[in-house]
Amino acid sequence: MIFKNLKASAVLLFLVASCSLFAQKDFQGKAYYETKTTVDMSSFGGRNMSEERKKEIAARMKSALDKTFILTFNQWEALYEEEEHLEDASSGGRGMRFAMMTSSGGDQYKNVKTQALTQKQDLFGKQFLIKDSLQTLDWKLTGETKNIGKYTCFRAEAVKPKTGIDYRDFRRPPKGEKPKEESERKPEGEKPTVEGITVEAWYTPQIPVNLGPDVYWGLPGLILEVNVDNTTILCSKLVINPSEKIEIKAPKKGKEVTQAEFDEIAKAKMEEMRDMRRGRGGRGGGGRR
Template identity: 65%
Template sequence: MKINSVKLITSVFLILTSLFLFAQKSFQGKAYYQTKTTVDMSNFGGGKLSEERKKQIADRMKNALEKVYILTFNQSESLYKEEAGLETPGQGGGGMRFGMMNATGGNQYKNVKAQQLIQEQEFFGKQFLINDSLRKLDWEMGAETKMIGKYMCFKATAVKKVEGFDFSSFRRRPNDEKPQDSTNTENKVVEKEEAPREIMVTAWYTPQIPVNQGPDVYWGLPGLILEVSADRTTILCSKIILNPSEKDVFKVPSKGKEVTQKEYDIIVKKKTEEMREMFRNRGGRGGGRRR
């Protein structure tokens, strides 16, 4: 596929014009992103929940998963954090599970020059500070374009391994997928280690803002990423402010027990397995103690 000549000339002109702005050492920008995540409720709760109950859970998930984030960035650094707002009341007993699904966590700092990622993450009431190198995606850049606001964006795709907590695996029940081993004298379910799930990531970036930053963990393209779709989650930029009159200081996250991404993933996996076992046992007692 080839870009037609008019579109190519227009793109080159916009990029060259933008370079004058971004050549300033004091350059800074802000991008506002809205996240949306859909959840497959068809087999939620092992298929035993009523449609009314599924709708109630879906509505609560929507409130937990649809948020606004602000990415403050310059040529080499960025800080991604949730926009301050009122807390959603009535989390109740389900709040624990909804909190586990929040993959973004706390404030996240990326330094593409130093190849560093630092993120505050709360998990089951404990505060962690993930300090690790940036994870690279093998982007395949295409020629397809579209406008997001006033910015011309180009499409890029990549395959990403799902790391850490994977909510889809937490929903599975042992009866659905784990056969018993007749050689197991203790008559326990034998669970095999599963390979990480892979998802397709589609990003739209604009060379008009020539920084290789983006929302959440996404980066590494020759322009600011304005939209990302990964699995069931879409992150879309709704507003951009370039060179605001009041510059922000990049405050690197520092709260929590420092761990690498791998160490944090092990902690999450262990706790997730404990929770899954608890739900299995509760199911075996006919629904547990809930009244």
């Protein structure tokens, strides 16, 4: 109980010390995040794929998955967008195909006051606009602290339901192994279990906004680091009240769908592609000839 009181007091102290800075009506900030994703290639491609080929694919996936994002935020709103960069011509656009299957999508707008989420998402050339409510996580605050740059950060944990589309669900299984949808089929009458992923977040009460990168929010301070599954999102630069004021606007173009509707559309498309690959004997169009 004493420890909990001390932890609460520390957070309160940071909030009080920072309140004058963030009481401004036009308060705004920009946070730059680097994402790093590790890919397990041990079972990728089955036994027929050479180690050299696996390394080549891993390099392309790393290029597609490791990105820089900018979070522009005020007290209630945030726009999370990828920093523009030129794709390496040597990849021939193949890195983009990995990104379409695994990325969190395009520009994402969050409003914590209205609990609204709007996200632009391209799926194989078609543009969608996901409009839904913010996902709420049951954060558990811990007593751990560390510094990220000049900011003191506190650790929090939550279990996030597994949603969306994961390219790993559509890989061809090794020889002799049943496809995932068959191996995970439940007996009749048995309710399916909801998979969860542990999320670790580090937030700083020195910037008292309950916003963060990607879909993460809801902590008493800006989230500067997230570790989830095999991905780390880390803030590398933070600018408070930049000289140029930036309007935070939600994306507007695309076919409006909910997150669940988009997931179903994406799943159907991925299953269609997998069936086409099976029909060609498992040969992908982008492989070596």
